[in-house]
Amino acid sequence: MGRSPCCDKDGVKKGAWTPEEDELLVQYIKKHGCGSWRTLPKNAGLLRCGKSCRLRWINYLRPDIKRGPFTSEEEGKIIQLHGMLGNRWAAIASHLPGRTDNEIKNYWNTHLKKRFLHSSGHSLEAQEPSFKGPHHRSDMKSESSSVRHVIQWEKARVEAEKRLSMELESSCVNHFSKSSTHSDCFLRLWHSEVGQSFRMITEKKAESESPTSQVSSVFANMAQEQLSSLNPKLEDGTAGSDSGSHDFLDASDSALKLLLDIPGDNVGFFEGLEQTENFQGPLHDRYD
DNA sequence: AAAAGTGCCAACCGCCGAGTT
DNA sequence: CAACTCGGCGGTTGGCACTTT
Numbered sequence: 154m155g156r157s158p159c160c161d162k163d164g165v166k167k168g169a170w171t172p173e174e175d176e177l178l179v180q181y182i183k184k185h186g187c188g189s190w191r192t193l194p195k196n197a198g199l200l201r202c203g204k205s206c207r208l209r210w211i212n213y214l215r216p217d218i219k220r221g222p223f224t225s226e227e228e229g230k231i232i233q234l235h236g237m238l239g240n241r242w243a244a245i246a247s248h249l250p251g252r253t254d255n256e257i258k259n260y261w262n263t264h265l266k267k268r269f270l271h272s273s274g275h276s277l278e279a280q281e282p283s284f285k286g287p288h289h290r291s292d293m294k295s296e297s298s299s300v301r302h303v304i305q306w307e308k309a310r311v312e313a314e315k316r317l318s319m320e321l322e323s324s325c326v327n328h329f330s331k332s333s334t335h336s337d338c339f340l341r342l343w344h345s346e347v348g349q350s351f352r353m354i355t356e357k358k359a360e361s362e363s364p365t366s367q368v369s370s371v372f373a374n375m376a377q378e379q380l381s382s383l384n385p386k387l388e389d390g391t392a393g394s395d396s397g398s399h400d401f402l403d404a405s406d407s408a409l410k411l412l413l414d415i416p417g418d419n420v421g422f423f424e425g426l427e428q429t430e431n432f433q434g435p436l437h438d439r440y441d
Numbered sequence: 442a443a444a445a446g447t448g449c450c451a452a453c454c455g456c457c458g459a460g461t462t
Numbered sequence: 463c464a465a466c467t468c469g470g471c472g473g474t475t476g477g478c479a480c481t482t483t
Contacts, residue, residue: 167452167453168452168453169451170451189468190468190469191467191468203468203469204468204469204470208452208453211470212451212452213451213452240473241471242472254472255450255451255472259449259450263448263449264449
């Protein structure tokens with residue numbers, strides 16, 4: 154089943170936007186709002202694809218865009234959120250007011266990623282043996298380069314997170330030491346959007362035989378046990394996907410905020426999994 | 442001064458999921 | 463239920479600016 158292009162390729166302008174085009178787009182959206190991106194360019198008198206207009210508005214023309222370099226606080230948030238969410242730039246951006254997913258993605262790829270690889274003490278490319286395919290599992294030495302690439306990357310990432318968390322520990326408000334237990338933290342995480350994503354991934358992967366899915370399943374079972382012991386009412390395991398049944402829990406925003414407050418010691422359960430061979434992180438199916 | 446190399450970022454491309462017909 | 467539209471997302475790239483040789 155093919156799909157029609159989002160716009161007629163002929164007569165559609167591409168490349169850098171001119172100030173005149175920007176002006177047309179801004180004026181139109183100010184008057185009529187975004188509405189349908191597909192029809193917007195025609196109505197606004199622009200020879201652009203609707204997608205292009207949307208991107209231009211979201212990444213550049215929106216009035217609430219924050220310009221200028223990232224602050225160290227923003228950088229810290231990006232690092233921690235990336236540790237939890239992986240390359241889900243839009244989700245990360247939603248926690249950084251005024252920053253766009255594109256901006257964060259660029260910043261990560263051009264600054265942070267490089268810095269982590271450097272500080273982790275080994276380059277990813279430095280260890281590149283023969284490729285034996287993604288499912289070769291006899292031992293670590295013969296592990297496929299792509300899998301080890303992921304492992305190396307995860308290690309570098311976790312190290313960086315840990316370091317950052319320790320740095321922040323002294324200055325941040327320790328949410329958990331005051332009112333919550335470790336288990337409580339876990340419970341909240343499990344019911345958050347993050348936890349929901351993870352459960353979905355785990356369910357899918359459990360169908361296959363891959364080591365990654367086995368590790369994920371262990372994590373999922375562990376989580377489920379914790380959950381059951383803490384709140385027997387939820388032990389059927391389906392409750393987590395029904396946000397309406399957990400009015401004591403906030404949506405993803407607060408859950409992530411909570412996670413951002415976790416000091417270094419409390420993210421140990423992620424780190425422990427990282428030490429397992431082939432671990433790709435509970436939320437990182439996109440690395441597959 | 443010019444060529445080559447590198448970094449950065451705006452914009453494009455193609456895929457996906459949700460919603461609609 | 464299949465076919466299709468649309469918005470949204472992440473990966474990638476083109477081209478400009480700057481630095482190095």
